[in-house]
Amino acid sequence: MKIAIAQLNPIVGDLKGNAAQILAVAERAAAAEARLLLTPELSLCGYPPRDLLLNPGFIGAMEEVLLDLAQTLPPQLAVLVGIGARNPTAEVTGNKPLFNSVVWLEAGRIKTQFHKQLLPTYDVFDEDRYFAPGQSDNVMVLDGVRIGISVCEDLWNEESFWGKRIYRVNPISQLAGQSVDFIVNLSASPFCVGKQTLRESMLNHTAQQYDCPIVYVNQVGGNDDLIFDGRSLVVNHQGDILARGQAFATDLVWVDYDSDGHQIKSGHLPAHPAEATAEIWCALVLGVRDYARKCGFKQVVLGLSGGIDSALVAAIAAEALGAENVLGVLMPSPYSSDHSITDALALAANLGVETQTIPIAPLMEGFAQSLAPLFVGTESGLAEENIQARIRGNLLMAIANKFGRLLISTGNKSEVAVGYCTLYGDMSGGLAAIADVPKTTVYKLCEWLNSPAARAWVKQLTPNAKGEIVPAHIITKPPSAELKPGQLDRDSLPPYDVLDDILYRYIDEHQSQADIVAGGRDAAIVSRVLSMVKRAEFKRQQAAPGLKITDRAFGTGWRMPIASQWEMSNETC
Structure with missing residues (x-):
């Protein structure tokens, strides 16, 4: 038979x-x-x-x-x-x-x-x-x-x-x-x-x-x-x-x-990707391709910041839909470093994707003038930083609406977990491509993309003369949201290897705060991270759908209440 x-x-x-x-x-x-x-x-x-x-x-x-x-x-x-x-x-x-x-x-x-x-x-x-x-x-x-x-x-x-x-x-x-x-x-x-x-x-x-x-x-x-x-x-x-x-x-x-x-x-018995990085790459490419196709989109748009997250998402989109169908938008502010622009343009050149540059300083000034009567006497802080992200989100949504493109957001799982992202800003979009990819894995994927091992699974992208798909400086520079002078992610968050370990233990392995501390992590850092996870629930429930690649993703399988008084510090077993 x-x-x-x-x-x-x-x-x-x-x-x-x-x-x-x-x-x-x-x-x-x-x-x-x-x-x-x-x-x-x-x-x-x-x-x-x-x-x-x-x-x-x-x-x-x-x-x-x-x-x-x-x-x-x-x-x-x-x-x-x-x-x-x-x-x-x-x-x-x-x-x-x-x-x-x-x-x-x-x-x-x-x-x-x-x-x-x-x-x-x-x-x-x-x-x-x-x-x-x-x-x-x-x-x-x-x-x-x-x-x-x-x-x-x-x-x-x-x-x-x-x-x-x-x-x-x-x-x-x-x-x-x-x-x-x-x-x-x-x-x-x-x-x-x-x-x-x-x-x-x-x-x-x-x-x-x-x-x-x-x-x-x-x-x-x-x-x-x-x-x-x-x-x-x-x-x-x-x-x-x-x-x-x-x-x-x-x-x-x-x-x-x-x-x-x-x-x-x-x-x-055809070959299949057994290595985790290759599996994740193939899964994300398929997820983006099918989400766009099955929702009726042929083209996508995303913000290119010169950072590693947008670099990975741009590479995934170019592989999934073809570079000719990807638009990367640079939106520099007065706080953007020169290398953010040059890194983003170098990435776009490697991928072969189109770019547009829209400086946001005039829009920032307009918001500042409009809010000045209300904000008078206050110090500039998080609200003003978030306005920058929301300006960018509005610009990207306008482009998506005007030209019928799918907007792909670029936040990773580590940021989504602790709320290090802006609602209606960088969270804007129809699909969150790497929302289940921890920051440390983002780095691993970009390093893998530049390795010979990736050639078996990356079909549409060609390395440059240096053998790079993702420019090396994007991988090696300290991550930053660049929403104020000299800002670095480590100013607000623990080192990503520490953060991702705590998040994995809590989210994937359901360990209590006491268990995580007993596993060698600093008690104050653990308490702060778990509190951030709890406070960010309202953001996650308004986020774009994210592609699931782990056992425990912030999607249909995550059913946490927003208005909850349970504190992670109460967990002792």
């Missing part, structure tokens, strides 16, 4: 477009004499559809498109498609009105449905809001071959791997008990750094645990804040990887199941 694994990049809600993608790969699979085609979780509507699932018209349209798709697919091919399916017993049982389902299409009709059993409600997932859990084992018999059907989270509850069980049932154990020949898993598993290594370890362990091959298909592409990295996998009963889909790209993977020998034969 020849199996085709379709690693698709759907657009959420584009039912007809997603069906066309499925039909196109089905025709390729049938031409290659495949018998079974797998598509990702919720492949017809795209993942995550979120509250579109609460719209009855959306569900009805999905049913109509599914029927049309069934009738146009090659009749000799069995196709598994992911949909949100109605729960006919919802009113009687009081359960949710939908299932997260896999539909078996063949010979012009819907043969049967299989329902996801485990519904995640942690981090970015909220499936219990929409779906009822499936209650039966999902076994598909195709040409005498018994195939166990599972959906994403169904695979992630193996107690012998995790050391604990999150859910009461283990669908994979149940399927193995049904004497299936192999198990398939239709997935939409979001990317975070290092997750592929975890996936491969988990599949290796699970296949060995149940002496059963596993075919895992994953969605690819960016959908809002989430990035899906593909890298679909096939492992044999010993857990050896037989085939892998491309990383961060659509793919059609082929394997053969030998029913006589009860084994899957090896397929293709």
Whole structure:
């Protein structure tokens, strides 16, 4: 039995477009004499559809498109498609009105449905809001071959791997008990750094645990804040990887199941970025490209300050959309250093992006005159500094509105965490490209971009004669917002290696203040940083969507209250 694994990049809600993608790969699979085609979780509507699932018209349209798709697919091919399916017993049982389902299409009709059993409600997932859990084992018999059907989270509850069980049932154990020949898993598993290594370890362990091959298909592409990295996998009963889909790209993977020998034969194993910096780069490029494309933007604009954050974002945008579609705007103030301008122009020349320069001194003077009667007798300080950032934000938004460009903001995770950013200023934009990238990682990425190792994954950008994409001075100079004379980031923040360590321990590892101090960090610095994190919550909830690349991002998975009286210093365990 020849199996085709379709690693698709759907657009959420584009039912007809997603069906066309499925039909196109089905025709390729049938031409290659495949018998079974797998598509990702919720492949017809795209993942995550979120509250579109609460719209009855959306569900009805999905049913109509599914029927049309069934009738146009090659009749000799069995196709598994992911949909949100109605729960006919919802009113009687009081359960949710939908299932997260896999539909078996063949010979012009819907043969049967299989329902996801485990519904995640942690981090970015909220499936219990929409779906009822499936209650039966999902076994598909195709040409005498018994195939166990599972959906994403169904695979992630193996107690012998995790050391604990999150859910009461283990669908994979149940399927193995049904004497299936192999198990398939239709997935939409979001990317975070290092997750592929975890996936491969988990599949290796699970296949060995149940002496059963596993075919895992994953969605690819960016959908809002989430990035899906593909890298679909096939492992044999010993857990050896037989085939892998491309990383961060659509793919059609082929394997053969030998029913006589009860084994899957090896397929293709393309290279994929295993190093963290390469993974992050590829993820951010895909995230920017798809966010722009799926929102209808062809061109972007960003502020170029001569700093390292805007340098990285400009490089990502140029790689994602082409340098000809990126506009960098320099907005020097009286406090801008000469090297800020020359560094920004050198970066733009390296990338090949267009620039415009708009000095903001006249606008600063206008604001000062307008506010002078109210501000008389006060000292110049944070309010005046923020006006500069807001002038720049207004200019960038005007350019974005005037020319239909997507404004990409350039703040990193360290700044967003502690509020070292200006609401309606440098936070302005439609997408925050590096809002989940700590400052220390920003430096690592820029250094990596200038290294020979980057050449395997950076396709659109060419180093200059010095071998640089990011000018060296941008990387080596002390970071500064340049909102007042001689200002440096270290005047307001701890060194970034200290800050990022504290933030990682608190945000990602959920360590208490006492734990962080016990880990070697200064108590006063820890207290100040955690207080800054708390106070900045109102800013984060008004920020542009940020691309998620870590386990704990300030996005849909971060649900902190703004008006809270809990103090981090109260945390003792």
